[in-house]
Amino acid sequence: MTKKPMTDSSNHLDKIKKSLSRRNRAEKRFRWYGRMAVFVGLAAVMVLFTDIISKGHGAFRITYVELQVTYDQDMIGVENLTDPAQLALGDWEALSKAALRNEFGDVSGRRDKRKLYGLISSGAGYDLKDRLLANPLLLGETENVWILADDDIDTYYKSWLDGEPYAARMSAKQIQWIDELHAQGKIRLQFNSNLFTRGDSREPEQAGIRGAVMGSLLVLILTLMLSFPIGVSAAIYLEEFAPRNRWTDFIEVNINNLAAVPSIIFGLLGLAIFINFFHVPRSVPIVGGLVLTLMTLPTIIITSRAAIKSVPPSIREAAMGMGASKSQVVLHHVLPLSLPGMLTGAIIGMAQALGESAPLLMIGMVAFIVDIPAGFSDPATVLPVQIFLWADSPERAFIEKTSAAIMVLLSFLIVMNTVAVWLRKRLERRW
Amino acid sequence: MTQAAPVTKKKPVSKTTPKPMQNLEITDHQATVGKCFADNAKMTMRNVNVFYDDKQAIHDVSIDIAKNEVIAMIGPSGCGKSTFLRSLNRMNDTVDICRVEGQICMDGEDLYSPKLDVVELRARVGMVFQKPNPFPKSIYENVAYGPKIHGLADTRVDLDEIVENSLRKASLWEEVKERLHQAGTGLSGGQQQRLCIARAIAVSPEVILMDEPCSALDPIATARIEELIEELSQNFTIAIVTHSMQQAARVSHRTAYFHLGRLIEVNPTEQVFTMPEHQLTEAYITGRFG
Numbered sequence: 001m002t003k004k005p006m007t008d009s010s011n012h013l014d015k016i017k018k019s020l021s022r023r024n025r026a027e028k029r030f031r032w033y034g035r036m037a038v039f040v041g042l043a044a045v046m047v048l049f050t051d052i053i054s055k056g057h058g059a060f061r062i063t064y065v066e067l068q069v070t071y072d073q074d075m076i077g078v079e080n081l082t083d084p085a086q087l088a089l090g091d092w093e094a095l096s097k098a099a100l101r102n103e104f105g106d107v108s109g110r111r112d113k114r115k116l117y118g119l120i121s122s123g124a125g126y127d128l129k130d131r132l133l134a135n136p137l138l139l140g141e142t143e144n145v146w147i148l149a150d151d152d153i154d155t156y157y158k159s160w161l162d163g164e165p166y167a168a169r170m171s172a173k174q175i176q177w178i179d180e181l182h183a184q185g186k187i188r189l190q191f192n193s194n195l196f197t198r199g200d201s202r203e204p205e206q207a208g209i210r211g212a213v214m215g216s217l218l219v220l221i222l223t224l225m226l227s228f229p230i231g232v233s234a235a236i237y238l239e240e241f242a243p244r245n246r247w248t249d250f251i252e253v254n255i256n257n258l259a260a261v262p263s264i265i266f267g268l269l270g271l272a273i274f275i276n277f278f279h280v281p282r283s284v285p286i287v288g289g290l291v292l293t294l295m296t297l298p299t300i301i302i303t304s305r306a307a308i309k310s311v312p313p314s315i316r317e318a319a320m321g322m323g324a325s326k327s328q329v330v331l332h333h334v335l336p337l338s339l340p341g342m343l344t345g346a347i348i349g350m351a352q353a354l355g356e357s358a359p360l361l362m363i364g365m366v367a368f369i370v371d372i373p374a375g376f377s378d379p380a381t382v383l384p385v386q387i388f389l390w391a392d393s394p395e396r397a398f399i400e401k402t403s404a405a406i407m408v409l410l411s412f413l414i415v416m417n418t419v420a421v422w423l424r425k426r427l428e429r430r431w
Numbered sequence: 432m433t434q435a436a437p438v439t440k441k442k443p444v445s446k447t448t449p450k451p452m453q454n455l456e457i458t459d460h461q462a463t464v465g466k467c468f469a470d471n472a473k474m475t476m477r478n479v480n481v482f483y484d485d486k487q488a489i490h491d492v493s494i495d496i497a498k499n500e501v502i503a504m505i506g507p508s509g510c511g512k513s514t515f516l517r518s519l520n521r522m523n524d525t526v527d528i529c530r531v532e533g534q535i536c537m538d539g540e541d542l543y544s545p546k547l548d549v550v551e552l553r554a555r556v557g558m559v560f561q562k563p564n565p566f567p568k569s570i571y572e573n574v575a576y577g578p579k580i581h582g583l584a585d586t587r588v589d590l591d592e593i594v595e596n597s598l599r600k601a602s603l604w605e606e607v608k609e610r611l612h613q614a615g616t617g618l619s620g621g622q623q624q625r626l627c628i629a630r631a632i633a634v635s636p637e638v639i640l641m642d643e644p645c646s647a648l649d650p651i652a653t654a655r656i657e658e659l660i661e662e663l664s665q666n667f668t669i670a671i672v673t674h675s676m677q678q679a680a681r682v683s684h685r686t687a688y689f690h691l692g693r694l695i696e697v698n699p700t701e702q703v704f705t706m707p708e709h710q711l712t713e714a715y716i717t718g719r720f721g
């Protein structure tokens with residue numbers, strides 16, 4: 001009687017040991033699959049980031065040329081510096097052109113002159129005007145000014161500094177002038193503040209993302225203001241108040257379906273409803289916000305419902321047992337406890353909306369807009385669409401600008417997602 | 432449930448205590464044995480049936496709960512004790528599929544009449560749950576919640592007083608008075624349950640329902656709660672569901688035995704545990720099922 005179980009159990013032990021090594025191996029293999037998957041993912045991200053950064057980092061610096069400018073009133077042709085009408089008509093470019101002729105005295109002939117004037121940005125005259133208006137005492141004086149170079153010069157100078165000069169759009173004269181400037185220390189790279197302070201422009205050296213960032217901000221504010229309250233209310237109603245019946249089942253299925261609809265469909269919907277039917281103007285943040293609200297609502301409803309569901313029923317029972325009414329239970333207990341989850345969902349929804357371009361193309365937010373939008377009804381574009389526009393531009397200098405804009409967009413997204421994760425970690429409760 | 436089989440098997444045993452009216456098989460028209468009714472009834476229930484959808488969880492229960500008594504509800508799990516208890520403060524209203532029939536009155540007032548506001552009812556009939564469920568707020572906020580939503584305190588001083596008194600009555604004051612503004616969820620399990628009791632008595636209910644209040648607690652915490660129940664019984668009427676017969680024996684004046692949704696026997700606690708009238712009760716307290 002006693003012997004048999006003994007042999008039995010030692011037999012068992014052998015079997016267990018054998019199966020154990022097999023299981024351990026399977027375990028190890030499994031862990032390696034996981035590691036490999038993570039590695040592939042990380043590698044893809046690394047490749048993407050290095051590509052974007054290597055292409056885009058150059059855009060944060062831009063070429064300036066130092067010239068001696070004389071603020072000659074006759075040359076500008078303005079009699080009264082305080083009269084805006086006259087200021088607008090003034091020939092400000094004459095100042096920078098004169099400065100160039102002054103620098104390279106031996107230039108003659110229309111061709112060469114055009115090449116010479118092509119060294120600096122066509123907007124340089126307006127920069128000089130701003131300088132003069134900021135300090136009217138300069139009138140009649142002469143000073144050395146760092147003037148923004150043309151984008152072709154910028155591209156050439158940067159590539160030349162890197163040792164692989166790209167001279168496709170440069171004349172021999174221009175190359176020679178730049179050599180001279182370089183030798184005298186009159187050409188250099190500076191921080192490209194225009195990138196962050198200006199709107200879009202046909203001239204790459206003057207183009208900035210400020211307009212697109214403002215557009216994105218306005219669109220996102222509107223989207224958040226609409227979709228968060230609506231989404232949260234819908235989630236609360238469906239989760240806490242609505243009866244469980246065929247109608248609510250139907251609604252639930254359709255919300256889930258809506259979350260899976262390609263975003264361009266929302267753009268078409270917005271075009272048909274908001275623009276064609278309600279006659280909301282095109283290209284404005286109002287219509288962009290409305291369309292993105294449609295798009296993010298399902299996400300916010302679904303995450304909010306999940307957050308509400310995660311509040312333990314015992315809390316509801318406790319409150320109800322104390323005599324709290326249904327809406328008191330929701331307002332005093334369920335909502336505060338599920339708010340972190342809802343906010344996380346909202347941020348993720350906003351990040352989605354921030355990265356969205358397709359539906360906005362449908363509603364005309366793809367127009368070329370120079371002015372920085374100041375309100376919800378000013379024509380605007382958004383960051384991803386700006387990226388799309390720049391990527392489509394023929395000028396070589398837009399390549400690095402495109403990557404720089406992508407870097408800015410990615411940093412916004414990373415910040416938003418980090419905040420979402422942090423919020424979830426920080427406010428997540430255990431009970 | 433599993434009881435059905437052993438019950439019928441035990442039938443021959445019944446010859447040891449032959450009592451004519453009683454049968455270990457439950458019939459549809461079985462009356463409860465013992466002393467169901469009281470002269471000074473706080474709550475009266477007559478022919479109460481509770482259904483979950485079409486499944487009946489409580490069959491034709493009639494019972495009185497006397498003023499200031501502690502009545503214990505015992506019985507095998509799934510026999511409907513919780514369901515019955517929750518019908519006393521209409522917590523079953525929150526379950527969509529639940530339907531209550533029959534008459535439940537407190538001080539002669541029909542609790543299920545459409546005129547009655549369930550918010551008021553729950554202020555008069557407090558409840559303590561199986562698992563301690565303090566709000567994830569401060570200890571103070573937990574106790575102050577009821578008085579706040581019912582508007583019982585006019586000033587902050589009043590509220591402070593209510594909180595202190597309730598915590599004292601729940602014999603928790605000494606342990607928490609230094610940390611009233613720390614989270615209630617940071618207390619030990621037993622302290623949390625006493626906090627829940629303090630929260631319930633903060634609105635001065637007339638009746639307190641307790642659904643297995645000690646089942647999640649260790650023996651020492653359990654003993655403290657039992658002491659507390661005894662003290663509270665001077666001011667409140669208490670109905671307690673328990674799976675522990677010892678607990679029922681220690682804290683209650685009367686004990687009601689439920690079986691498969693029926694109220695089998697109600698008698699003074701001493702009698703139930705020494706001379707049960709019904710054989711099902713006897714079978715249960717002697718541990719033949721449960």
Ligand SMILES: Nc1ncnc2c1ncn2[C@@H]1O[C@H](COP(=O)(O)OP(=O)(O)O)[C@@H](O)[C@H]1O
Pocket residue numbers: 483488506507508509510511512513514515526528
């Ligand atoms: N919410 C519910 N929905 C459906 N059936 C329920 C629900 N709650 C309890 N029941 C059923 O009612 C019966 C009694 O349950 P309950 O009152 O919880 O028993 P006890 O508290 O005595 O263990 C059980 O059969 C249980 O399955």
Ligand SMILES: [Mg+2]
Pocket residue numbers: 512513514642
């Ligand atoms: Mg129960």
